[in-house]
Amino acid sequence: MQVFQNKGIEKKLDRFKAICKDHGIKLTPQRLLIYEELINQDEHPSTDMLYQRVKETFPTVSFDTVNRTLLTFYKIGVAGLVEGTGNPKRFDGNLDKHHHFQCVKCKKIVDIYSDVYDHIPVPPEIQNTFTILNKTVHLEGICTECRQRE
């Protein structure tokens, strides 16, 4: 089981390195570490959240590098950017097709996997007018913890 998990990470790392090469982007230790920390998390971190983590193993890294790196990752398609109504930006290392639920109280974001959501149709008028690149369902509400806390 452990082996499979590692295999998955190795695979992602290889893919990551390939994408960097494709984009003429250098493989620095900072970038590698930031990438590893990002895919290691499921809390959809902001730059600061990730900076705090990365600093632990790489104390000299700057907030700035983490931020620029995440934006670069987003641009070259190795990271996602979560939709929402507030600040700061929240990133997503999970590129498998999925959707989100966000708690309006604690701002927690939870991944939702749904075949139905993946295949909702694009209305024909839209299909013909725009080029659709992405399609996501966003659920909003109150999570169990916050409901109990009331």
Place this chain on the structure above:
Amino acid sequence: MQVFQNKGIEKKLDRFKAICKDHGIKLTPQRLLIYEELINQDEHPSTDMLYQRVKETFPTVSFDTVNRTLLTFYKIGVAGLVEGTGNPKRFDGNLDKHHHFQCVKCKKIVDIYSDVYDHIPVPPEIQNTFTILNKTVHLEGICTECRQRE
């Protein structure tokens, strides 16, 4: 036709005034004007966009008041806040159930009305775990103008 249009606006204004009263919120000329400008627009304005407009008929209004007012409107439920990945916040005077398409190039937001989208089901695991308050579909892509401009 013109009459119907005005009637719709009158209706909204009445509803707006009622909601303000319910929330113990005073009806100031600024608020009234900001509300009118907001429902008069379909470009999902940011505070600044709306401030520019409001200033034309009310030159002494401050950016600050516009911003605070929009946030208040959101809180009492007379305005929506558009989901997205960037800044600044974009508001929405249209409270009819609808969804959005956003152009990744020019950031334009277009309303989408779809019965199918309005009725997508909530996955049972989610239904049982969280209280769902809102459910929207977000499409992203390239609009006609931006495609031609390439």
Place this chain on the structure above:
DNA sequence: TTGTTTGCAAATACTTTGCATATGC
């Protein structure tokens, strides 16, 4: 070696807060 990346610092953008004055109710 060469062009990119980093870390730092400063600048900008966006949002929020505090407070005296003005104003709706």
Place this chain on the structure above:
DNA sequence: GCATATGCAAAGTATTTGCAAACAA
């Protein structure tokens, strides 16, 4: 008259930019 709202200014947070030194290729 009283409590809230406004306008202003300042502070706070988030994001972006410029640049010299460091580094991957």
